[in-house]
Amino acid sequence: MRLGKLLSPRKQLCNNCGEKFHEYSDLVAHVKSKRHGPVSRCQTCGKEFVRESDRYRHIQEEKSRKLDSRRHR
Numbered sequence: 001m002r003l004g005k006l007l008s009p010r011k012q013l014c015n016n017c018g019e020k021f022h023e024y025s026d027l028v029a030h031v032k033s034k035r036h037g038p039v040s041r042c043q044t045c046g047k048e049f050v051r052e053s054d055r056y057r058h059i060q061e062e063k064s065r066k067l068d069s070r071r072h073r
């Protein structure tokens with residue numbers, strides 16, 4: 001079974017100025033450098049997110065991935 005991509009493969013759009021980025025990490029770097037807003041961080045791996053909903057989804061995927069790898073062992 002393949003898990004979906006971590007984040008949407010569509011272009012990442014800055015909510016503040018409408019600029020588009022290929023990589024989510026580029027959007028995060030942009031938001032930080034332009035001081036558009038706060039960046040939230042995953043407590044587990046330190047990955048940064050510009051939206052709380054993105055972080056929430058990432059944490060859910062990390063949880064399910066852990067369960068999945070345990071099942072296959």
Ligand SMILES: [Zn+2]
Nearest residue numbers: 014016017019
């Ligand atoms: Zn922007």
Ligand SMILES: [Zn+2]
Nearest residue numbers: 042044045047
């Ligand atoms: Zn994480």
